[in-house]
Structures are given as structure tokens and as C-alpha cells.
Amino acid sequence: MQARAPGLPLHYNTGVLKRVLIANRGEIACRLIRGCRELGCETVAVYSDPDARALHVRLADNACHIGAAAPAESYLNQAKLIDVARAAGCDAVHPGYGFLAENADFAEAVEAAGLIWIGPPPAAMRGMGLKIEARETARAAGAPVVPGFEDATASDEAYAQAAKAIGYPVMVKASAGGGGKGMRTVEAPDKLSAALAAARRESQSAFGNDTVYLEKLLIRPRHIEIQVLADMHGRVVYLGERECSIQRRHQKVVEETPSTAVSPALRAEMGAAAVAIARQVGYVGAGTVEFMLDQAGHYYFLEMNTRLQVEHPVTEFVYGVDLVHWQLRIASSELLTLAQEELRPRGQAIECRICADDPAAGFLPAVGRVEVYSEPRGPMVRLDTMLYAGCEVGADYDPLLGKLIVWAPDRSAAIARMACALADHCILGVTTNLPFLYDVITHPAFAAGATDTSFIGQHFPSWAAPPPDVPVQLAAALALAGRGRAGRPTAAAELDGTAQATPWQSLGRWSNT
Amino acid sequence: MRERLRIGDEAVDVSAVLAVDGAARVSLGGQEYSVEAVELGDGALSFYYGERRYSFHVLARPGTVSVCDGPHYYNFPLIEEGATAEEAGGNGQLTSQMPGTVLKLLAAPGASVAKGTPLLILEAMKMEHEVCAPADGVVTGYPKQAGERVMPGDLLVNFEAS
Numbered sequence: 001m002q003a004r005a006p007g008l009p010l011h012y013n014t015g016v017l018k019r020v021l022i023a024n025r026g027e028i029a030c031r032l033i034r035g036c037r038e039l040g041c042e043t044v045a046v047y048s049d050p051d052a053r054a055l056h057v058r059l060a061d062n063a064c065h066i067g068a069a070a071p072a073e074s075y076l077n078q079a080k081l082i083d084v085a086r087a088a089g090c091d092a093v094h095p096g097y098g099f100l101a102e103n104a105d106f107a108e109a110v111e112a113a114g115l116i117w118i119g120p121p122p123a124a125m126r127g128m129g130l131k132i133e134a135r136e137t138a139r140a141a142g143a144p145v146v147p148g149f150e151d152a153t154a155s156d157e158a159y160a161q162a163a164k165a166i167g168y169p170v171m172v173k174a175s176a177g178g179g180g181k182g183m184r185t186v187e188a189p190d191k192l193s194a195a196l197a198a199a200r201r202e203s204q205s206a207f208g209n210d211t212v213y214l215e216k217l218l219i220r221p222r223h224i225e226i227q228v229l230a231d232m233h234g235r236v237v238y239l240g241e242r243e244c245s246i247q248r249r250h251q252k253v254v255e256e257t258p259s260t261a262v263s264p265a266l267r268a269e270m271g272a273a274a275v276a277i278a279r280q281v282g283y284v285g286a287g288t289v290e291f292m293l294d295q296a297g298h299y300y301f302l303e304m305n306t307r308l309q310v311e312h313p314v315t316e317f318v319y320g321v322d323l324v325h326w327q328l329r330i331a332s333s334e335l336l337t338l339a340q341e342e343l344r345p346r347g348q349a350i351e352c353r354i355c356a357d358d359p360a361a362g363f364l365p366a367v368g369r370v371e372v373y374s375e376p377r378g379p380m381v382r383l384d385t386m387l388y389a390g391c392e393v394g395a396d397y398d399p400l401l402g403k404l405i406v407w408a409p410d411r412s413a414a415i416a417r418m419a420c421a422l423a424d425h426c427i428l429g430v431t432t433n434l435p436f437l438y439d440v441i442t443h444p445a446f447a448a449g450a451t452d453t454s455f456i457g458q459h460f461p462s463w464a465a466p467p468p469d470v471p472v473q474l475a476a477a478l479a480l481a482g483r484g485r486a487g488r489p490t491a492a493a494e495l496d497g498t499a500q501a502t503p504w505q506s507l508g509r510w511s512n513t
Numbered sequence: 514m515r516e517r518l519r520i521g522d523e524a525v526d527v528s529a530v531l532a533v534d535g536a537a538r539v540s541l542g543g544q545e546y547s548v549e550a551v552e553l554g555d556g557a558l559s560f561y562y563g564e565r566r567y568s569f570h571v572l573a574r575p576g577t578v579s580v581c582d583g584p585h586y587y588n589f590p591l592i593e594e595g596a597t598a599e600e601a602g603g604n605g606q607l608t609s610q611m612p613g614t615v616l617k618l619l620a621a622p623g624a625s626v627a628k629g630t631p632l633l634i635l636e637a638m639k640m641e642h643e644v645c646a647p648a649d650g651v652v653t654g655y656p657k658q659a660g661e662r663v664m665p666g667d668l669l670v671n672f673e674a675s
Contacts, residue, residue, distance in 0.1 A: 202641060364635075364642055365611045367665060372556030372572050372581070395611045395637065395665075423583035428556065428572040431586075438584035462629070467521060468580070468587045470541070471567045474548055475558055476578045476589045477539045479571035480516055481529035482553045 016332035017041045017092050017116065021085040022060060024096030025075060026386045027402045028310070029056035032094050035324030044088045046081065048074035050394050055386050062088060069396040075099045078106045082113045092116035092331060098398065101307040102129055102178070118331045120230075120285045120306045127281040128304040130175045132213055138301035141280035143273040146292060146300040150175075150213040156193050159214060163192055166216045172196055174203030175211040178305075180250030182206060185217060220452040221292040222261050223247065224299065226274035227315045229326055230283045231336035238271035239319045239338075240345050242288075242311055245451040246440060248363065253433075253456065254440055255311035256350040257318050260411070260449030261293060270299055277304060286312070286327050295452075310353065310403065313382060317349035317407040348414040349407045352422065352437040354385070356399040359436035359463045365399045368392075371429030376421035380407040383425070393430045401432065411449070415441060436463055515540075517592040518578065524592050607644055607670040609663040613637030617659055620652045625675070632670050635663070650674040 019042040022029050033043045033056060045060030050069050057063045064084045067074035074080075076099055085093055093110045095101040095118070104125040110117045119125070128134045132150045139145055149162035152175070163170045163186065172195045174182025182203030184195035200210040227239040243259035244252040262270070274289035281304070288309045290302040312323045321338065330336065357363040373389040385402025387393075393401065404421055408414035422438045440446060443459055468476075515528040525542040531551060537560070539546045549561040559568040570581040580587045616634040620626055631643040632652060646652075653671040657663055 198641070205636075362643065362645060364609075364644075365637060367611060371574070372570050374570065395613075419584070426556075426570040426581045428570055428579050428581055428586075429574075431588075435584050435586050465585055465587060468589075470546070471562055471565075472569070472580050472582050472585075472587055473520060473525075473527075473541050474539050474546055474560070474562060475567070475569040475571055475580045475582070476518060476520075476587070477527040477529045477541060478531075478537060478548070478551060478553065478558060478560065479573045479580065480518070480527065480578050480591075481531065481537075482558075483573035 014329075014332050014334060017328055019044060019061075019088070019090045019092075020118070020328075021081065021088065021090040021093045021115075022046070022056065022096070023075070023081050023085075023093050024099055024101075025051055025054060025056055025397065026400065027384045028096040028098075028308070029054075030059055030386060031384050032096055032324060033059045035322065036094075036328065038322075039325060039328055041328065044084070044090055046075070046084060048396070050392070050396055053392070055388055055391070064088060069394075071099065071397070078103075078109055081106075082109055082115070085110075085115055086113060090115065092118055094118040094327070095307065097305075097307050097310055102305070104129060116331050118285070118327050120283050120287060124281045124283045125306045128306050130211070131173060131177065131303055132175045132211070134303050135301070137281050138277050138304075141273070141276040143277055143301045144299065146215045146218065146302065148213060148215040152211045152213070156196055159196060160189060160192055163214055164189065166214060169217040171215045171217050172199040172212050173215055174199055174207060174209070175213055176207035176209040177203055178303075180247075182212065183250050218292050218294050218300070220454045221245075221294050222259065222452050223252075223290065223302075224259055224262060224270065224293045225288045225290040225305075225309070226270055227309075227312070227323070228274050228278045228283065228287050228289060229323070229330070229336055229338065230278050230285060230287070231330050232284055232333055233335055235336040236275045236278050236283070237336065237338050237340045237343060238274050239315050239321065239343055240267060241270065242309075242314055243451065244311060245453050246446075246455050247453055248456050252311065252353065254350065254352050254437070254446075255314055256348065256411075256414075257314045258345045258348065260451070261297075266297070266299075273299075273301070277301065285330050286323050310400070311351050313384060313403065313405040314349035314351050317380070317382070317405065318345045318347060319343055320346065347407055347409045348411040349405060350414050350418050350441070351403050351405045352418060352441065353400055353433075354402045354404060354425075354427075354437070355433045356393045356401055356430050357433055358431040359433050360465060363433070365395060366393070366431035367395050368430035370427060372426060373428070374424070374426045376404065376424035378417070378421065378424075380417065381421045382406070387427065401427075404437075412447065415447060435465060436460070439463070518589040519592055520589055607632070607647065607668070607672055609635065609665055609667045609669050611637045612662070612664050613642075615655075615657045615659050615661050615663060615669070616641060618655050619643075620646075622652055622654045624652050626650065626652060632672070635669065644669055646672065648674040 020036050021044045036043045042061040045056050045063040046066045047057045066080050100106040104122040107117045107122040135145045169187045172184040182199045184199045186192050186195045199212045204210040223244045224241050230236040242257045244255045246254035288305040291299045293299045356366045358366050370391045382405040406417040408417050418441050529539045531537040536549045551560040556570050558571045572579040578589045613635045616636045620632045626646045628648050630646045633644045635642045651673045656668045
């Protein structure tokens with residue numbers, strides 16, 4: 001593939017990074033490619049068999065096939081990725097999120113190959129990679145942690161005693177976990193051993209590590225996380241919070257900043273705690289310190305994500321920064337020139353995660369080809385997506401298709417803008433959660449800011465589309481009638497010069513039959 | 514042309530006859546409707562019905578018609594000639610929507626279960642998914658056993674709604 005001319009480099013590109021391997025796929029690969037191009041860096045995409053026609057492959061300057069669909073043979077194939085980076089003349093590797101983003105062994109291998117790792121130092125990743133160690137680091141930094149029990153060698157009986165001492169309900173969590181995998185809520189003692197077994201099984205299968213630990217289950221907490229940026233020269237700042245309380249099975253669905261529950265004083269306190277944790281672990285780059293905020297306003301350290309987060313765009317809108325640019329600049333040894341006192345939130349940003357799952361069928365992942373597609377437009381509407389008309393959505397990877405992000409001067413305006421943008425976004429051919437997102441965003445409890453992690457379970461114990469009204473049924477009948485006969489001008493129409501005919505005319509052609 | 518669509522729990526005969534001027538007569542379950550200024554192209558459909566203009570995105574594929582009404586989405590399965598009442602009614606069978614592995618069968622065949630009761634755990638994309646009873650009813654059997662691979666469209670649970 002021919003390399004495309006790089007974009008006009010921004011003035012602050014110091015030229016350290018000339019070509020970056022994007023070791024990821026999907027919407028985040030597209031996001032990273034755009035960020036690189038704006039800084040004048042070329043990009044090399046990688047793709048597995050089913051991703052040959054993926055959007056990130058089209059966007060990148062160059063693209064290399066790396067293997068079969070199974071992640072172990074492609075996006076998790078460390079040796080292959082490093083070979084590709086060297087062969088393509090890259091000077092750096094950006095891992096995105098997921099896949100190898102929090103794999104310290106891979107970061108070390110990248111550096112050992114003479115390449116720049118666009119992420120934190122491997123030691124900092126190790127310090128935060130296993131949740132049990134991360135809790136110790138947070139304690140050492142003086143941050144409160146959720147009460148728990150974390151003896152990896154203990155018997156199930158010892159766990160049962162610890163759970164009793166902590167007090168039910170408790171959470172069983174995978175030490176290597178993330179994204180809700182290897183996590184179980186236990187309401188009563190008789191359910192504990194089954195939950196331990198299930199969490200170990202899921203953790204072993206997802207992370208190759210079956211160590212679990214216990215945490216007290218906070219009642220209806222909010223999930224509040226703090227974005228931090230740290231450079232190689234000892235400067236660390238926080239960029240406010242993101243509230244990610246709207247979760248389904250511990251997977252974030254809607255995120256926003258600022259949180260309705262965080263006052264300027266609490267923001268400063270949690271921000272300082274996050275900065276202390278980042279310093280404690282020797283952090284460099286963009287990272288996120290996750291906390292739980294209980295109903296009484298007490299916060300507890302949960303974990304640190306040593307990478308760019310899915311929901312980073314809300315912070316970008318409200319703080320007026322480009323986090324990917326900063327990742328690249330920090331990796332180029334630049335000084336972090338953001339001053340903490342100048343980082344103030346402005347307006348409100350909300351993000352919705354668009355997933356290929358069917359809300360009417362218990363959110364089972366859906367597959368298909370995007371046959372009809374239109375994107376939302378308008379001021380302060382951002383769509384980070386992997387989709388395009390004709391794109392195939394398979395079952396090989398995470399069901400996240402993209403993210404819709406809006407900004408407005410205040411929260412109610414942002415909610416209205418998001419509702420309109422969701423209604424404007426049409427995806428037909430693969431079932432998505434778009435209608436569910438709309439119902440969440442327009443729910444009165446969301447408008448009231450009454451958001452905690454029980455939101456979906458409480459307000460949406462089940463979900464069904466509203467019954468179709470007469471116009472919708474008329475639309476179905478008309479679509480059926482026009483099936484295969486509308487949309488594209490026929491060859492005859494092109495010949496007789498009516499190829500620009502209105503769609504109705506092409507439908508009218510058969511109406512006499 | 515006349516086809517049958519499943520709308521909600523009902524099998525509905527639908528037909529549409531279009532005139533050259535963009536007007537159409539649509540029949541839904543025997544009820545007649547007049548619409549005007551129908552335009553359809555590249556998945557976008559608009560028409561006047563009553564005093565209002567309506568715009569949708571639509572997709573007619575073999576077996577299904579889908580309608581996107583702003584934030585709301587509807588799928589209407591086409592009912593083939595000679596389909597049984599059960600197929601037409603759509604109550605009954607739970608199929609997999611994705612490739613995966615059956616992890617565990619949770620209800621005994623023959624058991625009466627309440628709506629929402631977990632019947633089976635399917636593992637896909639390294640996550641466990643519960644397949645639950647769509648209504649009160651009886652589990653009459655499991656076509657796939659624990660450990661078996663399933664593909665989209667494979668039947669997971671035989672279920673009779675009561």
C-alpha cells in the first residue's frame with residue numbers, strides 16, 4: 001500500500017514520532033489515526049482476516065495483515081505486532097485500549113525492540129495491573145480503598161469468613177479483571193462458593209489468571225473517575241472527573257462530565273488523591289483513577305486504568321484538550337504545559353456507547369451488515385465510530401461499534417442534544433442499543449442527575465420497544481412493496497437520462513404491475 | 514401484492530398499491546389507509562398520512578422488514594406461506610444470535626418457569642450471557658448440550674409459553 005502524504009504537522013510536533021503503529025482496531029484505532037495525522041505522524045494499521053475492510057485500515061497511511069480472527073493470532077500476537085512495527089519503519093506503538101494496552105510484558109518488548117511505547121512505564125503498569133497490588137499502592141498514597149479481603153492463597157472457607165466479617169453483600173472480583181469480566185455480586189453466604197468458581201472460570205478464560213479477591217459492595221454508589229496526565233519530567237495534573245454510573249453488568253453505557261455529585265471542593269480532593277496515586281506508581285502519560293462515591297459522599301479508590309479510556313472524549317470537550325495529542329507529545333518527552341489552576345470544566349459533555357447488542361433480547365450481541373446508515377450532525381456533536389454503510393459487524397470482537405459524544409453549555413441542553421443526535425443516527429442491518437440509549441438519556445431520573453450504578457437495574461429491569469403505531473406499520477408495508485425496486489436508478493434510467501430521477505419515480509416504475 | 518408480517522404477537526396481512534402520482538393505498542390487517550407523496554430511496558422513506566409528513570429509514574431483507582423511526586427501531590418478520598400458527602405467533606423458540614458455547618443448562622426439561630427465569634448460560638466473547646424465559650411457560654427440551662458450539666440462528670431452548 002502506498003503511504004499517504006502526512007498532514008500538516010502542528011507546531012508542537014517536535015518530530016520525535018514520525019510513524020506510529022496502531023496496535024488496535026475499531027473506533028479507537030480510527031481515533032488514534034486521526035490524532036496522529038494531526039500531529040504529522042504517519043500511521044500503520046494492523047488487521048485480522050475479518051477486518052480487511054475495516055475503517056481503520058482505510059484511514060491509515062499503511063496497513064498490514066497480522067493474522068486470523070482469533071485475538072491470540074492477531075491483535076494479541078505480540079511478536080507479530082513488533083515484527084510489523086519494525087518492518088514498516090515505525091518509531092512508536094500506540095496500543096489504544098483493550099487488547100495489549102495494559103500488558104506490561106508487551107510494553108517491555110516494544111521498548112526492547114527500540115520502539116517508543118505510547119503509554120506508561122511498564123513498572124507503573126505492573127503496579128496497577130493487578131487490582132490487589134493497586135489497592136496497596138493507593139493505600140500507600142493515602143487514598144481510601146473499598147473495604148475488602150485479598151489473600152490469594154486463602155481457602156474458600158477463609159473467604160467465607162472474610163465475607164461475613166466485611167458484611168454481605170460483597171463483590172468477588174478478578175485481580176486481573178476489567179470490563180466487568182470475572183466479577184460477581186454475592187448477596188448471601190450460600191451463593192459465595194458458586195460466585196468464586198464462576199469468577200475464577202471467567203477470569204481464567206479472559207485473562208489467563210484466576211486470582212480473585214473480595215470487596216464490600218457499596219450500596220448504590222456512583223462511579224467517578226479522575227483523568228490524569230503525567231509527563232516524564234515529574235509534572236502531573238488531573239482533568240476533572242467523569243461519572244460512569246450508568247452501567248449494565250459492570251460495563252459502562254453512558255458517561256458524562258462534570259458529575260452532578262461532584263462539587264468543586266470534592267473535585268479538588270479527589271483530583272489530589274488521583275495525582276498522589278499516579279506519583280506513587282511513577283506514572284507517565286494519560287491514565288484514569290477510578291473511584292466509587294457512596295451515597296454519603298465518601299469516595300474509595302477502585303482501580304487505575306493505565307491507558308486511554310473509551311470515554312476520554314467527554315473530558316476533551318469539557319477541558320478543551322486533545323488527550324491523544326498529549327499522549328503522543330508526552331511520549332516524545334515533551335513538557336506537560338497544562339497548568340492545574342487553568343484546568344476548569346466548561347459546560348457539560350455526555351457520551352453514549354453504541355454497541356451491537358439487542359436490548360430487546362437481553363443485550364445479546366448482534367451481527368450483520370450495515371445496510372442503511374446515516375450519521376448525526378450538528379454543532380458540538382462528535383461521533384467516534386468504526387461503522388460505514390456496507391460495513392460488516394462480526395462476532396469476533398467486542399460489540400462496541402462507536403461512541404456518540406455531545407457538548408452543550410449546561411446539562412439539560414446536553415441531554416436534549418444527545419437525544420436529538422441519537423434520533424438522528426440510523427443503523428439498519430445490525431441491531432444496536434441505540435433505542436435503549438435514547439430511553440436512558442430521556443429518563444426523568446437521568447435528567448434529575450439521580451445516577452448511580454443501580455440505575456439500569458432499577459429503571460430498566462427489562463426493555464422493549466414501544467408498540468409500532470400506524471405510520472410505522474404503513475412504513476413497513478411500503479418498504480415491503482418497494483423491496484428490490486427502489487433506491488438505485490436502473491440501467492434503463494441511466495440510458496434515457498433519468499438516472500437523477502427521484503426515488504419515488506423509481507418506486508413508481510413498478511406500480512402499474 | 515399481499516404479504517404477512519408479524520406485528521407484535523399478531524400475523525397481519527399487508528399490501529400496498531402505489532399510483533404513479535406518489536399516492537398509495539395500504540392495507541393493514543384488512544384496514545385500508547391512504548397515504549400521499551411517497552418517496553423511497555437509499556433506505557429513506559417519507560410520505561404524508563393524514564395531515565402530517567412522516568420520515569423513516571427502512572430496510573426490506575429476505576425474511577424481515579425493519580423500520581427506524583428516529584430513536585425507535587422495529588423488526589417485522591415476514592411470515593412464509595404455510596407457516597404454522599406457532600411460527601406466526603412467534604412464541605416458542607429461543608435461538609442464538611451469535612456464535613458461542615453453551616456453558617450450562619439451568620432449568621430441567623419439563624420444568625414450568627416464570628417469565629425471566631434464566632434457562633441457559635451461553636458463553637460468547639469471553640462473557641457469560643443468560644438466556645431467560647420470554648414468558649411464563651414450560652421448557653420442553655434443549656437441542657444443544659453444555660459444551661456444544663452454537664452458531665447464529667441455532668435453537669437453544671425448546672419453550673412453550675403457557
